[in-house]
Amino acid sequence: MAAVFDFVIIGTGMGGGTLAYALRESGARILLLERGGFLPQEAQNWQVAAVFGENRYKPAEYWIDARDGRRFKPGVHYFVGGNTKVYGAALPRFRRQDFAALEHEGGLSPAWPLSYEELEPYYCLAEELFFVHGSAGADPSEPPRSRPYPFPALPHESAIAELCQRLSAQSLRPYPLPMAVDRRPGGRCIRCATCDGFPCKLHAKGDAEVRCVRPALQHDSVELLTHTRARRLLTDGSGKRVTAVEVERGGEIHRISGDRFVVACGAVNSAALLLRSANSQHPEGLANGSGMLGRNYMMHNNSALTAVAPLKINPTVFQKTVAINDYYFGDADFPYPMGNIQALGKLQAGMLSAAKPYLPPPLLAAMARRSVDWWVMSEDLPDPENRVLLGADGSIRVQWTPNNRAAHRQLLRRARAMMRAAGYPLVFTETLGIETNSHQCGTARFGEDAATSVLDPFCRAHDIDNLYVVDASFFPSSTAMNPALTICAQALRVADYLQGKPSLRAEWQA
Numbered sequence: 001m002a003a004v005f006d007f008v009i010i011g012t013g014m015g016g017g018t019l020a021y022a023l024r025e026s027g028a029r030i031l032l033l034e035r036g037g038f039l040p041q042e043a044q045n046w047q048v049a050a051v052f053g054e055n056r057y058k059p060a061e062y063w064i065d066a067r068d069g070r071r072f073k074p075g076v077h078y079f080v081g082g083n084t085k086v087y088g089a090a091l092p093r094f095r096r097q098d099f100a101a102l103e104h105e106g107g108l109s110p111a112w113p114l115s116y117e118e119l120e121p122y123y124c125l126a127e128e129l130f131f132v133h134g135s136a137g138a139d140p141s142e143p144p145r146s147r148p149y150p151f152p153a154l155p156h157e158s159a160i161a162e163l164c165q166r167l168s169a170q171s172l173r174p175y176p177l178p179m180a181v182d183r184r185p186g187g188r189c190i191r192c193a194t195c196d197g198f199p200c201k202l203h204a205k206g207d208a209e210v211r212c213v214r215p216a217l218q219h220d221s222v223e224l225l226t227h228t229r230a231r232r233l234l235t236d237g238s239g240k241r242v243t244a245v246e247v248e249r250g251g252e253i254h255r256i257s258g259d260r261f262v263v264a265c266g267a268v269n270s271a272a273l274l275l276r277s278a279n280s281q282h283p284e285g286l287a288n289g290s291g292m293l294g295r296n297y298m299m300h301n302n303s304a305l306t307a308v309a310p311l312k313i314n315p316t317v318f319q320k321t322v323a324i325n326d327y328y329f330g331d332a333d334f335p336y337p338m339g340n341i342q343a344l345g346k347l348q349a350g351m352l353s354a355a356k357p358y359l360p361p362p363l364l365a366a367m368a369r370r371s372v373d374w375w376v377m378s379e380d381l382p383d384p385e386n387r388v389l390l391g392a393d394g395s396i397r398v399q400w401t402p403n404n405r406a407a408h409r410q411l412l413r414r415a416r417a418m419m420r421a422a423g424y425p426l427v428f429t430e431t432l433g434i435e436t437n438s439h440q441c442g443t444a445r446f447g448e449d450a451a452t453s454v455l456d457p458f459c460r461a462h463d464i465d466n467l468y469v470v471d472a473s474f475f476p477s478s479t480a481m482n483p484a485l486t487i488c489a490q491a492l493r494v495a496d497y498l499q500g501k502p503s504l505r506a507e508w509q510a
Contacts, residue, residue, distance in 0.1 A: 005031040005223075007498075008245055008258035010230045010273070013082020014487045015471035016264030017208030017216075021129070022495030024216040031256065032213065032222070033247065035229040036078030039085050039209075045201040046194040052351050057086060057199060063268070065434055066389055066399035075438045076266060080226065081209030083266070083438060084484065088196035088320060089180040089205050090342060091132050091485040093123050095328065096143035098479040105336040106404030107381045109477040113447045113457040116143055121504040122489035127178075130206035130488065131187075134178035141325040142175075146508065154179055154191075157316045160343070163372060164322060166422040177323040177342050178485075180206025191318035196345025225249065232277040233261060235464070239281025242467050260498070264471045267297065271388040271443035271473065272396050287444070287461035287469075292454050294389065296382035297400055298442040298478035301339070301408040303431040305374040305415050306347060306367065307424035313369055319346040327414055328480065338411040339378035339480035347373040372424060376415050377439075378408035379480045388443050400434050439483050441472035458497045459490065470494055 006028035009016045020032050039057065044050035051057065059078050062071040079085050096116040102109040124147045127134075134149035136142070153176030156164060164174045181189040181204055188204035195205065203210045216222045228249040233242045244255040263270045271294040275285040285293050323342035330336045349365035381404045389397040408431070416427045447453030450462035459474050461467040470491045472483045496504060 005029045005256070005258040007031070007260050007262060008033065008256060009262040009264060010245065011082060011264035011266070011270075011471065012080045012208060012213050012224070013264060013266065013471065014084050014208050014484050015491050016262065017081060017084075017212035018126075018129070018488045018491035019262060019264070019470050019495055020216040020222060021212035022492050023498065024219045024222055026499050028221065030216070030222045031258070032216075032224040033228045033230060033245070033256075034078075034080050034224065034226050037080065037226045039077075039079040039081070039199050041201050041203070043201075045199040046192065048194075048348050048351055051198050063396045063398055064391065066397040067401070072435045074268070075436055076269070079209070080213055080224070081207045084207035085199050085209065086197055087207070087438065087484065088345060088482075089207075090177055090320065090482045091127065091130055091180045091206070092178050092323075092481045093143060094479045094481055094486055095141050097329065098477065098481075102337060102477075104379060104381060104404055105334075105406050109337075109379060109381055109479075112476050118503065118505050119486070119489050119493065120144075120146060121508050122492045123485065125492050125504070126485050126488040130180040130211055130485075131182055131184055132178050132180050132206070132485075133176075133183055135176045138173075138175035139323075139325055140173045140175070141328045149178065151184055154181070154183060154318070154321045156321050157318065159314050159316045159372075160319060160322055163422055167324070167418060170418060170421055172324055172326050172418060174322050174324050177321055179320065182206065193317045193346050193348065195318065196320050198345075230265070230273055232273065233286055233467070234277070235279060235281060235286070239279070239464075241465050242286075260466045260468070262468045262470055263473075264469070266471055267440040267443045267473045268388050268396060268398065268437070270469055270471055271297075272390060274444070275388070275390050276394065282463070287454055287463050287467060289463040290451055290454060292384070292445060292452065294443050295384040295387045296442040296445055296476075297386045297388055297398065297440070298380040298382060298475070299400070299437045300380050300439045300478055300480070301378040301402060301404060301431070302436050302439075303376040303408065303412055303429050304344065305376050305412070305419070306371045306428045307374070307419035307422075308367055308371050308426040308428070309424045310370060310426065312423070314346075314372060316346055319343050319373065324418075327411055334407070334410045336407055337379060337480065338407050338414070339376070341411070341415050342375050342377070344373040344375050347371050372419070374415060374419075376408070376412055376429070377480050378411055379404055380478045382442055382445070382477060398434060398437075439472075439478065441475035441478050441483055444469045444473035445476045446474040447476065459494050468494065
């Protein structure tokens, strides 16, 4: 492994995969490193018992809650494509206001070092890359767009269409959730019940493996090493440049040299890698001159809501087509942002059994047949004391105390009320904890000031000339929307910067 690469990209999820795709025709020699392998297309992809009961696709790995020392199994997946292999494929944009300082009941959500307008053209490209289906103008909080969605919104099945009518009768404005599933003419998606939270056996989900890594590997200049875990990054004597990454592969330790290094392992693992890379020039961890590395960890305030109409069967198969943003920035009774409500993939009996093993399976099955299921999501505000740490043995420790909970409780109250008014008298909610970290972000925030941020606005480390981080670690705030499209858009923007291209916004305006 003595070869020198122009780019060594560590991680193949939404950030690393997109960057490799965007650089594939640059002529640069690119190496992708992935600690896992390709997720197999197999019958178990669509089996509830395998995915939720056996956790077939989760690693045999535990992190530690730094508050009480409890071990927990994190919501991470180590495959080519990263967590996008099992994500729900919802790809909304952040709101324009999310990029500015925004006052919440629980504190201030800080401004980003770039505007929505700067990122907007890259949102358009990201939507094209991931064949996003949506309907412009239907979302009451939607930011302005320079181009329409690449494909029309997914139609609702009859039960969801009827529910939308009942919600509209309450003066709510349900809108089609932007989705990255392949319903293009001749596309692979069959609108099955095993999309949200499952791998796609048909490769019909817009994930980073299918849309980015595989197309990038068609170019001779792009290589991929699977089952290769990055242990630490090594610098030159000045500490200003990374010279190699030390990896473990097949039980052996190797060093891989490169000109520029990109970390895209997910907000927790990226922070852990940089902390493990401490040396005499960087005693507190690589790129940690500000002391902010690993801090400001966020993962949203998340709750699952199940609404049941005891006398009404819900025959819906593909439920994840609708969302509600009427409360995103508050309402007359609560003038602070509350967040987003979006449909989950249709609940199935085995999924409930895995989560509630103490309840009788026949009862859970009856509930699942009669339920409509939602994900209720509010902003988790940055707090320097919410952070990623390393134990003395190298273990990952996550210190996270939820905040901004009053806004989340307000949103849950409105979600319960709307479903009861729509004819679902039984409403059950569960607020998720530290294990539900699929929207992790913020541990290497970007900004103009090197004293208060880890990265510059193009995701380059302030302290190190050739080190970039392009997963959701760079987020200064979590907003209350799914992060994947924003990760993708910023990776496309960073790719232009790395190739010396002008801003796409300036090019489009010209």
